[in-house]
Amino acid sequence: MAQHRPVVVVTGASAGVGRATALAFARDWGASLGLIARSAEALEEVKAEVERLGGRALAIPADVADADAMFAAADAVERTLGPIEVWVNNAMVTVFGRVRDLSPEELRRVTEVTYLGSAHGAMAALHHMQNRDRGVIVQVGSALAYRSIPLQAAYCGAKSAIRGFIDSLRTELIHDGSNVQLTMVQLPAVNTPQFDWARSHMPRRAKPVGTIYDPDDIGRAIVQAAENPKREHWLGFSTVEAILGTHALPAFADHQVATMAFEGQETDEPERPGRPDNLFDPVRRLHRTHGRFRDQEQPLALTTTGMAARGIALLAGLAVVGGIGYAARAMLARDREEVTE
Secondary structure, eight states: OOOOOOEEEEETTTSHHHHHHHHHHHHHHOOEEEEEESOHHHHHHHHHHHHHTTOEEEEEEOOTTOHHHHHHHHHHHHHHTOSOOEEEEOOOOOEEBOGGGOOHHHHHHHIIIIIIHHHHHHHHHHHHHHHHTOOEEEEEEEGGGTSOOTTBHHHHHHHHHHHHHHHHHHHHHHHHTOOOEEEEEEEOEEOOTHHHHSEEOSSEEEOOOSSEEOHHHHHHHHHHHHHSOOSEEEESHHHHHHHHHHHHOHHHHHHHHHHHTTGGGEEEEEOOTTOOOSSSSOOTTOOOSOOSOGGGEEOOOOEEEHHHHHHHHHHHHHHHHHHHHHHHHHHHHHHHHHHHO
16 A cells, blocks of 8 residues: 655745755655745755655745745645645745835835735645645744834734734634634744845844744744644744733833844844845755854754643733732731731
C-alpha cells in the first residue's frame, strides 16, 4: 500500500520561516509540499532539500499579492499532489523607516503582500477545503499584530489586519459548523534574511528587536500548531510579554517601545544606499533559512496557546490583587488592635 503523504502548502517558502517550516513538514511528516514564492531558482533549492528529507515537492513561482495566481497555485497542488490538508500563510515583505519617510507605493506593496497575500491564501485554501469539510489553515502572525512598534508601521498594520481577517473568518466557520480549522501563530523576533534584504530608510542596518529566535525552532512549532490547531499559539516569552503587556498597560507599552525600539532595531553598521531589496522583486543569492545573527539566536523555550497565556496572567493578577487585599486586611486588623489597646 502506498504511504500516505499529507499535502501541505507553504507560502513564502523560499527563505526564512517559510523555508524552515517546509523542511520541518518534510522531516516530521514526510509531507508532499506545495512551495509558493516569487523566486523559481530559490524554490528549486528548497524542493531539493525537501526531497532529501524524504518529502515530495511542487515548486510554484507566484506572487501572493496576485489573487488569481494563488487560486491557480491551489488548483495545481490539488491536481499534482492531492487534496490540501494544511495551508500555511507565511509570505511577507516589510519596509523599515518612519511613516514620514514611506512612499504610498511602499505602503501599498507591504499591504498587498503581507495582508492581502494571506487573505488570498486563506480564500484559495477554503475553496478546496470547504467542499471536503476538513483541513487546517495556519496563519503565521507576529507579536506585532498586537504590539505595534516604530519604524515598521506598514508591517504592523498589515499583521494587525491579518488578525482581524482571521478572527472574522473564524466566526463564520463556527457559525457554519465547519470542520475546517484555523489557527494563528504569533511569532517573536526570528533570525531570517529579511534583515538583509528588506527595504530600509534607516541610516544603519536593521536587526531584530528583542530576543532573537532560531527559525528552525519556529518551523517545528508551526508544524506542531498544525497538529494541534488551537485559536492562537504564542511562541517565545517575548511574544507573551508583548501581547499581555499591551493588554494590561497599553499607554505604558507605547512609551516603552518609543524609548527602546528605535535603537533596538538598528545595528552600528551604516546602511548601504541603493542596495537591492525584495519589496517588488526577489533578491538573488540571499534565499536561506537563517539571517546574519546566528551567534545571537536563542532556543525556543516557551510555546503556549493564547488562552493558556491569558489564563496564567489572570491568575497572577488575581494573586496580586488577593495579596494586596490580604495585606490591607492585616493592616486594618492591626490598627483596630492598637485602637482597642
